[in-house]
Amino acid sequence: MSDKSLDQLKRMAVFAEVVAAGSLTAAARRLGMTPSAVSQHLRQLEQALGLALLHRSTRRLTLTEAGERYHAGCAAMVGAAREAEQALVRLRDEPEGELRLAAPVGFGSLLASALAPLRGYPRLSLRLLLDDKLIDLIAERVDIAVRVGEMADSSLVARKLGSTARQLCASPAYLAERGWPATPQDLLRHDWLGSKPNSSNNADMLELLGPSGECETLRLEGRVQVSQVTALHALAVAGWGISMGVSEDDRKALAEGRLLPVLPGWRMEDMPVYAVTPRRGEQPAKVRYTLELLAAWFGDRQAAGVRSVAGPA
Structure with missing residues (x-):
C-alpha cells in the first residue's frame, strides 16, 4: 500500500470521527489534533473525492448526500480497526486463541497436570504436538516447545525449567x-x-x-x-x-x-528441560502464562526433591 493510500485512510478516519463528535473542535480534542489540522484533512479528502462531504455552518455540521453514503464505509473501517485493536488487547492481557505446544511423547501426562489452570480460560484452546522427534517451531506455528537435553546454538529462545532424572x-x-x-x-x-x-x-x-x-x-x-x-x-x-x-x-x-x-547405587546425569519459543520480544498472554505455569510446576518439584523418574538413589 502506497503512502498516498495510507494518507487517504487517515483522512477517512478523521472524517468518521468528525461525524461522531459532531464538530471539528470536539473531533480535534478526541484525536489530539488542532481544529485547523482536522479541517485540512477534510479539505484534502473532499478534493481527492471531488465531492463535498459536509455542509459547514457556524453552529453545526451536516452531511451531504455523498457524505452520508461515504460515512457508512468510513465508520465501518474505524470500527473494524478498533475491534482488531481490542482483540489484540485481549490476546495480550488474557490467555485466548489457540496455544500450540510441542513436547516429547513421554511428557503428555506431565503437561496435563502442569497446565491444568488453563482450563479456566474458556477462549483458549490447546493443541499438543507430542513427538519424540524435533518439530520445526516456525513451520508448525508452535508457541512453546518443551525439549530435553542440552540446547544447540540457534535463533530459538530457551528458558531452563528444571531437569529430568534417568x-x-x-x-x-x-x-x-x-x-x-x-x-x-x-x-x-x-x-x-x-x-x-x-x-x-x-x-x-x-x-x-x-x-x-x-x-x-x-x-x-x-x-x-x-x-x-x-x-x-x-x-x-x-x-x-x-x-x-x-x-x-x-x-x-x-x-x-x-x-x-537396576544398579541403584549408580546414576546418570540428569537431563535439563527447557521451554523454547521461536522468537524474542513481547509474547501474548497465552505464552507468558503457560511459561509461568511450567516454571512453577518444575520449580515445585525441584523444591520438593521429586525427580521426574523416581527410584532409590
Whole structure:
C-alpha cells in the first residue's frame, strides 16, 4: 500500500470521527489534533473525492448526500480497526486463541497436570504436538516447545525449567528370570532396550557414575530399538529387557513396583528441560502464562526433591 493510500485512510478516519463528535473542535480534542489540522484533512479528502462531504455552518455540521453514503464505509473501517485493536488487547492481557505446544511423547501426562489452570480460560484452546522427534517451531506455528537435553546454538529462545532424572529399570519378571546386574559390566550380558531405531548404529553409549565417584562408560547393543518412550516403557514393563526410564509412566511404574531400579547405587546425569519459543520480544498472554505455569510446576518439584523418574538413589 502506497503512502498516498495510507494518507487517504487517515483522512477517512478523521472524517468518521468528525461525524461522531459532531464538530471539528470536539473531533480535534478526541484525536489530539488542532481544529485547523482536522479541517485540512477534510479539505484534502473532499478534493481527492471531488465531492463535498459536509455542509459547514457556524453552529453545526451536516452531511451531504455523498457524505452520508461515504460515512457508512468510513465508520465501518474505524470500527473494524478498533475491534482488531481490542482483540489484540485481549490476546495480550488474557490467555485466548489457540496455544500450540510441542513436547516429547513421554511428557503428555506431565503437561496435563502442569497446565491444568488453563482450563479456566474458556477462549483458549490447546493443541499438543507430542513427538519424540524435533518439530520445526516456525513451520508448525508452535508457541512453546518443551525439549530435553542440552540446547544447540540457534535463533530459538530457551528458558531452563528444571531437569529430568534417568533411572535404569526392568520388570520384576525379567530380573527374576535373568538375574540382577551387580556391576555396570553385567549390563553387557543383558537385553538392552534402546531408542535409536532409525540409526545404522544400534548401540547406546551409557555413562554411569558410581557411589564413590567412579565413572563407567558402556556401549550397549540394543536387542530392541524403539522410537517413542511410551513403547519403550511398555516393552520394559512386559519384561523385554532393561531400559533407561525417563518418562512419567516410568516414574509411576517404579513407584508402584511394576518396574524396579537396576544398579541403584549408580546414576546418570540428569537431563535439563527447557521451554523454547521461536522468537524474542513481547509474547501474548497465552505464552507468558503457560511459561509461568511450567516454571512453577518444575520449580515445585525441584523444591520438593521429586525427580521426574523416581527410584532409590
